[in-house]
Amino acid sequence: MSRLHVYPVKGCRGIDVARAEVHITGLAIDAIHDREWMVVDRHGRFVTQREYPRLALIATTIDDRSLTLAAPGVGTIQLPRALPGESSQGVRVWHSNVRGFDAGDAAARWISAFLGAELRIVRFDHSRQRMCNPDYAGDSGAHTLFADGYPLLVIGQASLDDLNARLTAKGAKPLPMNRFRPNVVVAGLDPYAEDHLDTVESDGVTLRLVKPCVRCKVTTTDQATGYVGFEPLPTLSTYRRDDALAGVTFGMNAIVIAGAGRTLAVDSAVNTEYRF
Template identity: 45%
Template structure:
């Protein structure tokens, strides 16, 4: 039987995730306690997004959710508490931000948050929140012209990986004397089990209750899987071995691991650990 084994919400882009027993699936990704996936983002003074690619220490910024707030912890820092209740639009300061090829207005989270993040990151930066009035869509090159909203994710609402795919990679790593890696190196929202390694690559539809997910693009991998999410330091790096068997001609030979997906039906459905799923394959 194929099931969901892990659900992870990443409130702040490139920071640690929150492991959940259940989460609401929306068109823009997972949600829990009115907090959405990649709803916040750290930017430099020019509004350009920052990530673990240049600041691996972001892996050590750990969020936890309370009723109306989110507490952030980082080594050597006093906890930072930020509200999760959206302020009235008239009371929200705005800032123009850029993430990849998207430019949009976001809500600035204030000087206290900016100072805290600047100290952790070692450079002047600010925390911003996705503006509910903003609109950012996944690339229609891959969504087949479907409007798929996303927030500050790299490009798509959901990243899904099978446990079998990681097990296959770890077998290869261990065969050459390297340590096995945890799934958090690849930062998926949904992990499934009970399918063959990389079977998600060939799924046309993934059905979980009333939620109908469509994988639309293989996930190309950047240097982040080489960052230990427990230490915020590089190594060991799985990319060398992935290069030997995971180059994907659909994306000009780039290494892929996992699939980016969008929601076709079932917005508001609750996904939960242990939930049965069905894959419709399209070879």
């Protein structure tokens, strides 16, 4: 287990951690869950770096009382763990109609000022469940929060190393792992071995890898600057196209099948089982 990442706010900068709590819905730090918060437009529809690359510039930190967001030019805003709203409201992630608690007018003014649009911030309503696609998750009962579709994304470090070798061979710059926004990075595998893994187990936690992750233009956004470039999609399209999924893939979406409530830790040993 080489790296763990939690993204409290969908689309914003993640947090690198040495240890993370494991829940059915993914990783968490101090009871703040991965993709538990989300930015929405005035219609309640989710927005991400696809529309607003500058979301990458919003840093997230967690303390005992709140989640704090910081961005250039607008300072910080604290999102309390307990929101004042009495009832959740309908919001939308892709084709899923879910519910979230509004973080309040101060948070809305802050995010709107930074991104230059009428936006609000919401927190997932944990009294509801957003089920994963049973075509891939089966009857596992897997559900997620505001992630695109699954609780976790797993990538092998060797896969990025191989991609970077291809990029440098054509004169392009190598890319950091944060372009792909994984939760779990595993070292010691062959390149793209994760494509063929059934399970990954560490410290009593078992993840099942259920669906290749189709990559979008977020991978072309520099997560340190918000600048949108060209790579890696052109290079990935030369050897990672999946016609069945109508896109290029990199990494595997995963669900938790055992060990919810336990902790994953960087540098812990990993056991893997292949599907063949």
